[in-house]
Amino acid sequence: MxxxxxxxxxxxxxxxxISAMGKEADFLYSAVxxxxxxxxxxxxxxxxxxxxxxxxxxxxxxSRLRECLQQEAKDQKLSG
Numbered sequence: 542m543x544x545x546x547x548x549x550x551x552x553x554x555x556x557x558x559i560s561a562m563g564k565e566a567d568f569l570y571s572a573v574x575x576x577x578x579x580x581x582x583x584x585x586x587x588x589x590x591x592x593x594x595x596x597x598x599x600x601x602x603x604s605r606l607r608e609c610l611q612q613e614a615k616d617q618k619l620s621g
Contacts, residue, residue, distance in 0.1 A: 555613050558606055565603040569596065 553558070573596045580588035 544583050558609050562603060562606045569599050
């Protein structure tokens with residue numbers, strides 16, 4: 542158990558969902574568009590396509606994680 546989690550009263554599974562959401566969101570909102578722009582600037586359409594595919598996958602992952610977290614809240618599993 543990480544020191545960050547000790548005082549949250551979250552189950553490990555719920556904490557993992559929240560942690561994964563943060564990682565996916567960080568990539569989506571701070572990195573992937575820059576990667577796409579760099580690939581476009583370099584004329585690397587294969588990389589543009591790859592980064593766009595990864596972006597779409599990450600958006601799907603984030604959506605699914607958000608749905609899981611909403612269900613956790615509905616089931617009141619956020620209290621630990």
